[in-house]
């Protein structure tokens with residue numbers, strides 16, 4: 118492994134001087150690095166406690182304002198049109214020249230159409246920009262979130278917020294706000310011009326429209342209430358679907374397709390029910406306003422005709438008034454629809470803002486903490502090289518049960534340390550704490566004498582490599598998978614890592630070698646090959662500590678031997694800490710830690726434990742029996 122490049126932190130070997138971890142801690146030195154409450158990211162989405170669509174528009178407010186302005190100018194040209202038509206009617210009636218009104222009218226129509234198109238484009242553009250910013254910022258924040266906070270979320274709900282809530286929020290922040298302002302302007306302008314023409318007819322109009330407007334506002338508020346429920350139902354639907362699709366082999370093997378399909382259908386039914394409520398409330402808006410406008414029109418025509426007959430009102434004025442009433446109908450309807458749309462979108466803005474407040478790991482990526490460890494003088498004179506658990510106690514968030522209760526042991530900077538013990542004893546939890554996915558309730562984990570909570574996360578995770586239980590591989594080629602945590606690794610590094618993971622021949626036999634595409638979850642490779650590929654990937658990161666979870670859980674004898682050889686090779690240049698279910702693979706370990714119900718039961722070599730530990734002997738006996746059985 119000595120050929121791996123130094124730029125990826127590979128040079129901190131057991132024989133290297135330990136790292137002055139606190140000095141490299143950057144701004145976090147002395148504090149618990151990585152979990153500060155104030156995020157470093159420049160987020161437009163940190164909207165404070167209340168979700169404010171205006172603030173959420175971020176740097177696109179000017180574009181939205183330009184769109185609104187264009188809309189208002191367009192509305193002005195619309196408002197002028199009935200007056201010009203009124204003049205045209207007057208001119209015809211009085212035998213005057215109609216050229217002027219026709220030219221002005223034509224100019225207004227053209228301006229109205231051009232402004233309308235431009236206005237739609239600018240508002241649409243602002244919407245796309247806003248939704249892009251929200252998605253980009255939220256995705257980045259989610260990826261940097263504290264694992265503790267992230268693991269409390271439902272993935273389907275997060276997905277639904279990112280896809281459907283962002284669309285609804287976009288409508289609110291652009292179309293709805295723009296439409297409310299423009300149509301309010303049209304309505305107020307229309308009313309003002311109608312007042313200028315005839316106050317009696319206006320009073321009759323307002324009386325008819327007032328009642329229906331109040332009902333419409335009440336309906337719009339109801340729309341928001343049911344929209345919140347509907348969006349939550351959609352989130353639950355997404356979560357359930359994702360969970361089932363992610364467990365397809367188990368679903369099929371359990372012949373649970375129909376049961377799961379029914380379960381999903383039940384959630385879909387709930388979403389349908391709340392969706393129908395939204396539709397009912399929204400569709401009541403139109404007829405409510407239509408009743409008001411029809412009534413107003415009837416009254417205006419009747420009363421207007423009477424007033425024209427008595428000479429109290431010229432015919433041209435009545436024509437203009439009726440035209441304004443017609444002009445008023447569409448903006449009024451759109452206004453109330455937009456208010457309803459705004460209310461629906463506000464519910465989505467709330468849900469996005471909630472996601473935007475997820476706590477982040479502040480120094481996981483970038484910043485001074487991104488520096489790789491350099492071999493510098495040790496932090497303390499009395500440091501103990503390697504990794505040490507010191508009286509670590511831990512319970513998972515929301516649970517009182519102490520999963521680890523006073524765990525203490527040391528891992529030397531090289532060689533193989535195996536962790537064994539009964540199921541549920543806390544073995545995997547140890548790894549989650551070393552990776553700082555969670556922090557201990559009390560006690561400390563130290564590397565070269567430095568508490569890992571004083572280390573920038575980026576640095577910690579570059580010196581600790583982690584191969585999880587699932588040996589997670591990503592979609593893409595073998596090469597892309599291998600270089601995931603060391604993107605600048607060259608072919609020589611890759612060849613070396615493959616050799617150490619005993620994969621050289623396996624990869625050479627693939628149809629396109631390193632450039633062979635792997636399916637989801639590494640399809641195309643056997644379980645053992647996937648596991649060794651995950652190990653090779655971690656090796657390219659040149660860790661000082663390599664954590665292997667359930668290293669030999671699903672291997673045949675040949676793969677197990679291949680892996681055992683690999684571990685022996687790897688443990689010659691870095692410390693390998695392996696959770697092992699098969700004791701046969703760790704008999705050669707420099708030390709074995711037996712963990713039982715969250716406590717260290719014993720530490721020693723295979724021979725020592727065999728002599729002194731009842732539990733170890735029992736585990737070995739059970740293992741031997743299961744090996745015979747299989």
Ligand SMILES: Nc1ncnc2c1ncn2[C@@H]1O[C@H](COP(=O)(O)OP(=O)(O)OP(=O)(O)O)[C@@H](O)[C@H]1O
Pocket residue numbers: 513514516520539540541542543544545546547
């Ligand atoms: N996310 C979690 N929330 C709450 N409790 C958890 C969580 N993960 C694990 N536990 C509990 O913590 C205890 C230790 O689990 P852990 O996975 O560390 O054990 P393990 O020794 O690795 O078991 P196994 O050998 O079966 O993998 C178990 O009782 C488990 O139920």
